[in-house]
Amino acid sequence: MNVFALISLVAFMVCFFLGNFIYHKNPKSRLNTIIALTCIFVGFLAFIEFEYRHAETFQTAFFWLKISTLWPIVPSLLLHVSLIFTKSSYLKNKLTYLLIYLPGIAISAVGLTTDLLISGASKEYWGWTYIVPADATLYNIMSLWTVVAVVLAGGICFAYYLKSYDLKKKQAKYILAGLYIPFFISLATDFMLPIVFLRVPELTMTTMTMGITLMSYGIWKYKFPALTPAIAADSIVSIMSNFFFLLDDDMRIVKVNQATMDLLGVADSELVDKPLNTVFAEDQKPLFKENPFNGDKKSITNIETMFKAKNGHLIPVFLSLSQIEIDNSQTLGIVCIGNDITDIKLAENKIKASLEEKGLLLQEIHHRVKNNLQIISSLLSLQSKYVKDKEDLELFRERQSRVRSMAFIHEQLYQSSDFTNIEFGAYVENLINYLSYSYSIDPSYINFKLDIDDVSLDINTAIPCGLIINELVTNSLKYAFPANYCKSQDNTTNLNEIYVYLHSYKKDKFILIISDNGVGLPEDINYKNNGTLGLLLVNSLVDQLDGTIELDRTNGTKFKLIFNKLEY
Structure with a gap:
């Protein structure tokens, strides 16, 4: 058997296996379903490639080659995969499906019923292959459709990759590889090389099998846990150590967690359906009478404020407020999560007091060092008045200048708010002026x-x-x-x-x-x-x-x- 035909047969079997595997992993998933359909369709085309490559006669080869003109539907499927994976809102419009599939179906229909896409079959060393007609208009349209659809699908996935995190980001990476690796290889073997009359074995089906394998692996390996968002949210809220408020659009409390009740010393019934500002200190209440977003679509607002517990105790807290939106337009409610920062504030005050104390201490140290050096300099100056020998007098002057150079540094340090660094330009000017004098x-x-x-x-x-x-x-x-x-x-x-x-x-x-x-x-x-x-x-x-x-x-x-x- 022709080894190239055998490769196509292996691709067919791999695609059918992957299609069944990915579908049964999550039959309810639209993404798994469309990837499974893509696997089966590519596997079907790989089987057709196997048939025409090892065909015995021209008529048999040409028959299978005509069926292979169904290929333009594959880019449509890949584009559909990218839109489902990225949860594109365009899929809500039925016109989107028409735009995705109509070009591929139309090109395939013309290719099946006419010789405008494939005009004949040619026997090469890898088996039978297609002949591009003299009027290659439809062939060029098919090539353009393939390039546009795959590049668009890849671009959509790449944009999603840049803004996604964790599992979705990893899935996007595999889907991108599954789209572009086959695209560039098949672009070279099926389109670019035939233009310069250099024919090599077509690798589209083989590389598509590799690409689909990468996609399937990414979706399977990085699948999300089988639990609903509501269950996960309730579980997280109930056990989290941060306090939590769920508010409606009128800033009234809908739900709180146990940490909130423990912090304020109140029961759930004392908070639910009350305005949020009831939990704040008196001077902070005006800040929370209305929605702090005021129509601004900023997703998160951070505020440092003060709670008032049931016993009247004031509690410093740090809040993060985030809007819950419907279709990115209408605000449904607000989530408020935060921390008790009492310990942080106490530590902060201690650090400030300690820094002020150390600053004063350093200032006093530099002041005293400067004064002591000044005294030494003055003593040297007084002593030099009794020195008659010029060389000895010069030695006194040198020692005095060295002492003064160090005294200037401590003088600048105690006069500055930064007790560890000095502006050296000003220091040099003072030193030069002293030496000149x-x-x-x-x-x-x-x-x-x-x-x-x-x-x-x-x-x-x-x-x-x-x-x-x-x-x-x-x-x-x-x-x-x-x-x-x-x-x-x-x-x-x-x-x-x-x-x-x-x-x-x-x-x-x-x-x-x-x-x-x-x-x-x-x-x-x-x-x-x-x-x-x-x-x-x-x-x-x-x-x-x-x-x-x-x-x-x-x-x-x-x-x-x-x-x-x-x-x-």
Whole structure:
């Protein structure tokens, strides 16, 4: 027997088995019924394909080929499956059925009674196959109908897939696969390749069998439990720990659950047929005299409010109200579900009180640290007045600037509402102003250029970064510009400049550049190993920030640092 004919026979048997299987799983389901009919019809066409492929004579093959012109009804069935599966409202209109099936039936009728769809039979290595007539108008119409119907069916299912959840979403995935896998394969073998006069065995029936298998599997595997929505709803409402109100359109209570009665300390009869606002605190009642949706079709409204129990106790609650609609237009009632949030409110108040207490404590700590550092700075300043040696005096000044750089950070922290982070741009400006004053810098002689990003650094990063800026700017002020260095040609405008740049760099990284256009760092100084105490401190602080530092001696001195935002 021809192996290709045998494949068609297997497809026939599989389709008939699937049709019976899916139907008997749920005979009352319209979806199962239409899928079963599709299985049987495709199986019938697969049997016809088997017959004409292994036919002995031309007449026999052509007879079966003419019957195969019933194929255009298959896209109609697939479109019908998609509409039932997605519960389309179009099926309520009888005209929809006419639009679904009329094209397929009409094309099949013309194909059966004329030679406009199949004009003959041709013997190929896989058996007999059809010959497209010279005037391929009807054949092209059939092809177009197949493409339109399958694409439309797939589009409907895909839209349903995007907005559905859980079991329905999984079913939609299998139905989509069952529609599109056969479609693309048969589009290639039955339509595209014959156009370029390249004939291959038609795989439509085989791939349709695969597609129907996927659909049947999805419907069977992800079937819904056999219980009614009413039974499920009653069971859920009765055992749920949330309180529950079912309201009519006039905001009167129709049903409550046990959790509601326990919360309010009332019986069912004391609530049913009463306005919903009777359970609220006095100042909240006006909010619930009327329907809170006010014609708005918004599906859910969330409200935080206050209940009043039978004993007069006020209970903070969080409500979710959802409308029950008929045909997405008329409101039938409202479902109100919520939680007692008394414990949450108590915890919230404790947290707020604790945060306020800790905020005040942190503010006081930063204030005292700042004051202590200020005292140290003042003591150093007083002590320096008795130092006569210039080198010793410079050491006092350096220590004082380091202390002040840390004091500025704590000063900003206690003045801010955020006690863990500081706006670093403002900090750098304060530090530069202090250093300029400390070294008696004439603004006409040295110009500061600041380019600071709007970054916020925590104290763990800000202190080492501030000390680095202090050390490098201090070095520039002390050594970069000797007397009368780098004046302009007219000897009136100074070109000396110190540049400070800080910007975000990639994720949780920063780039810091401090440069001057002065005389430059001497070549014999190795800033990483045997430099000054200030440079050794800078390298230590860079390591603390898990960063890197580079030196560029071109046109003065330029330090470039890349460091991380520290996490503790």
